[in-house]
Every structure is written in structure tokens, then in C-alpha cells.
Amino acid sequence: MILVTGISGALGGLVHRGLSALDGLTVAAGSRSGDDTTTRRIDFDDPATLSAGLRDVDVLVMISAGYAEDDVVLARHGAAIDAAAAAGVRHVIYTSLAGSGDLMTIALPHRWTEKRMAAAPFDLTILRNGLYAEVPVGLAVAGAASSADSGVFAAAFGTGRISVVAREDLAEVAVRVAAETERDLAAGRRSRHAGRVYELEGVTAVGGADIASILSESLTRPV
Template sequence: MVVARHEAAISAAEAAGVRHVVYTSLSGDGDHVTYALAHRWTERRLRRSSLDWTILRNGLYAELLTWIAAPDADNRITGPLGEGALAVVARADLADVAVSVATDPAPHAGRVYELVGDRALSGAELAEALGATYEPVTLAEARAAAAASGAQPFQVPMLASTYSAIAFGFMDGSGVKSDLRALLGREPQDALEVFVAAVRAS
């Protein structure tokens, strides 16, 4: 169980005299997905700990879209994103922020940073960028396809809750104020370009 593993890690850090933990969590607009629970529990546990801490609330990766919104063999994006959009971030940008904070953590002690993309991408925009069509299936159809694909049992509800949160507009970045640009000290990578490159490389 994720919570048990995180409890063990934090307790071990306290016992070992670790001074500062930088935790990569989930963006604040992600509370409606199933995997948010462990992240929010861990954030609360860190606040109660004897450690200095910094929480990096990462938006979902632009590269993740190659799993949940890649075109099929008929060049259709069928992921049930509805009319929603997702403020994804390049993994490399999130890694750069994590390195910057971890190598000089003191100024960031007790801070929670939201790291979501500047621009939310819809299913129609993803399809247009690839010269594909956007023909979303129902959530039930997506769940059934995921279950039949050999996915692990825990992955099916994770996927379904992600689709639902996107479709209902919870993860378009409008519910949080992003610290990504300030912590990077530069322009973030264009998430749409990252998605297209990842699809073409897969």
C-alpha cells in the first residue's frame, strides 16, 4: 500500500536525522482522481513530521497523453476527455524544478508549489496537432478496453478517474496558480510539442 510505504520512508528519514525532504506530489486540481489520496495523506504526514519539507505538486506529464490520448490504428483519438482539457507539463521541466529545489532546499522550506502547464490541451487540439480525428468513446467503453488490455487491476480505476476529472474540467489548470515558470526561471516547454514528439517516437 502506498500510504504504508510513505509512512515507512518518512519515519526512517526522521530516525536517520534527515534534515529536508522534497516530495513530488500531485497538483491541487487533481483531488478527484483515485491516486490523489496517498499524495494528500503524505503531505499531511510531512507537515506533522520533525523534518523540513517542500512539496512539489506536479501536474500530469505531457508524455502521459501518449497512453491516455494517443491515436489508434485508424488515426482516431478515442480517449473520453469530453470537452475538458488538461494542463500537462513536460517531465523534463518538472525534473529541472526538482533538481533546483533539492540542491538548495532551505529557501523552499515549508512551501507547497503548484506545477501545472500554462496551457490546457483538449482532445480536439491533440488530434489536430497530429492530423488525427477526435472521436471519444464513453467512459464505460474506455474502462472495458483498459481491463481487456492486460492492465493491472488498480490501473483501471486510475485511468477512469483521470478521464473523468479531465472531462469535467477539474484538471485544466484554472483551479490553481502555477509556480512552474517562476521556479524554472525560463519558458516552460510547449506541452503540445512534447506530446506530438512523444507520440511520433513511440
Template sequence: MPSTLVLISAGYAEDDQVIDRHAAVLDAAARDGVRHVVYTSLTGAGDHLGFALAHRATERLLRAGDLSWTILRNGLYAELFGSLLLWAGDGLESAFGSGALAAVVRQDLADATAIVAADPARHGGRVYELSGTPITAGQVADRLDVPYQIISLGEYRRRLAPGLLPFQPPMLASIATAIRHGFLDGTSPDLVDLLDRPARDPLPTAAGQACNERGPSRAS
């Protein structure tokens, strides 16, 4: 039976490291008899994000190779959205402004990936845009019944944790400005079509993650 490989992006590194890792995986897959690769890429709306290039380079490698492939362009996670909101006293602050993110619950992306991997022939050569329902930082604050304050991108950069790796602050700032200026709020039917059911509401997940980020010592 032909084998299928699900390639989960090896992010959290500089572009050259990520691309080299992905290229090594694809070389090994071709050598070891893999017939189809399902790659979890980045939403097409995210081309201007600081970590997009490695995804697009990997897509290019897939298209240029001999393996059959499916590309899942994952929207940014609802969990990530919630984790990037900042607590200040009893309220939330964010550089997202009033902009929205078409956020996706990670479990929905996992479910969609499993569906594609179970029947790769049906999805060969396809690129799916897996975006969710647009949510805002203000909506998360409303759900948690706390005030929300918009901060500038400059202030956000100043408040990023000093322990971050050098490539991470520009990456996070690119997410913030993209959401703030309305570049990541576009939706697509692909996720619902693959799941054959409604997608999970990302707002409760984002709010739950934001609450977790607050920490027990500050929770009321």
C-alpha cells in the same frame, strides 16, 4: 552538511500500500539524519482523482512530522496525456472530450525538483503548484494531422486493457472525467518561477507519445 531526501511518489498500488511505503521512508529518513524532504505530490486540482488520497495523506505525514519539507504538487504529465489517447484506424479517440489538461513535460518537473533540492532552506515549508499549458486531445490530433473522435466514459471503461490491476481502471477513468469536465485545466506561475525560464510546450511531447503508442506496425 544536512542531508536532503527527494521522495518520489511510490504510486501504482492501492492507497494503503502507497501510504505505508511513504510512511516507512519518512520514518527511515528521520532515523538516519535527513533534515529536509522534497516530496513530489499531485496537483491541488486533482483532489477528486482516484489516486489523490495517498498524496494528501503523505502531505499530512510531512506536516505532522519533525522534518523540514517542500511539497511539489506536480501536474499530470504531457507524456501521460499522449499515452492515454486511443488509436482507432487512422484516427484518435478519447473520453477527454474537448476538455483540456494543464500538462507538464516530465523533464521540467525533474528540473524544478533539482532546483528545490539544491537549496532546500529557501523552499522550506512551501507548496508549489507545478502545472503547465492547457492542451486538448483535439490539438494533439491536429498536430498529427489525424481525425479525432470523442467517446463516452462508459465506452472508455469498456476499452481499458483487460490486463490492468483492479485499482487502475477507476484511476484512469477519474483522469478522463476530470479532463472532460474541466477540472484539470487551471494554471499556476510556480513552475516558471522555479525554473526561471519558460516551461516546455507540452503539446509536441504529448503528440510524440501518442504517435509512439500507435506502434510501428500501424504507422504510415
């Protein structure tokens, strides 16, 4: 059985729907608001829910536990790792942060989680996801309003550039890895993805100048 956590979120929901559409797989959904009927209650802030929530799970797709203070995220992930090990989960697929994001403030809990998982008794695949395309798009949308009045686009890019990737593409990779892992285990062999770290980033980097150029065109285009 495959269990996907965080299915009420955008990425988790996409992964769960993608896996559920495939034939021959048993897929369970996990959410902190689960009713234990259609969706298992998996609340990283309530470790007591994890033992029952992870029963009979072979492959766990663990969507990272969201943005919070580092100690909160570490506690959440640590509880999930301990519960997965105790429940006998055979393979964990973890959605981490791309290597290019190592200088970001959110990198520390992701790298800590990777190391903690590597020491656990289950096999591991790390999906290092790049920043969602919505990040610079959101800045562009927010900047559009102020740019219309001032003619100046201001955002914390400096001269830096970032690679972005569509959330749907990241979900597609997670679906493929989880499905192939479950089928490998069902055939009595170790997953071909065990011990692998996949860097999943866009092929084109964008910066503040690019967004400013797009805004300039949109603001001067006749309507």
C-alpha cells in the same frame, strides 16, 4: 548529503543526474534494487532497508512510490517518513500531485502523505507536479491506430482539458530546490524552501478535441 530515491525511474534518474553534475554537493542514489555500493538500497516495501539507507542524509528528495492500491502506497510512504524522522533527516522534498488533480484517483495517497509529512520533525518542501506530457501523447498514439481505421478518436476526456508538463522541467525544479536547500543547511540556515508548496503545471491545457485535431492533420497529410 542529498539522497534521491527511485533513481531507476525516469524522474528520479533525471534529478539524480542533475544534482550530480553540480559542483560542491555530495549526492547519493537510492533504489529498491540498490547494491549498497554505488546505489543505496532504499526499498519502501522493506522498511529494514531504510534505516541504513538514510544514514548521514540531510536532504531527502523523495520520489513518490509509484502506482499501486492506496493502502500499499500509504504503507510505503509512511515507512519512509518514519525512517527519515528516525534517521535525523533535516529536510524532505516530496514529489506530489498538482492541485488540479485532486479529483483523480491517485490524489488521495499524495494528500495523505503531505499531511503526514507536515506533522514530522523535518522541514518540508512539496513539489506538486502536473501530469507528464506523455499522458495525452500516449493517448494520441494509441488513438492514432484506431482512428486510421474508423476515423473516430475515442478517449476519456469528455469536454475536459488537462495541463501537462515536461518531465525534464519538473526534474530541473527538484534539482534547484534540493541544491539550494543543501547549501542553505551547510551555511547554517534554514532552507528558503522550507514550508513551501510549489504547483508545477504547464501553461497550456489540452483536451480531446485538440488531440483529435492533431490526429486529423497527421492522418490526412500527404506522405
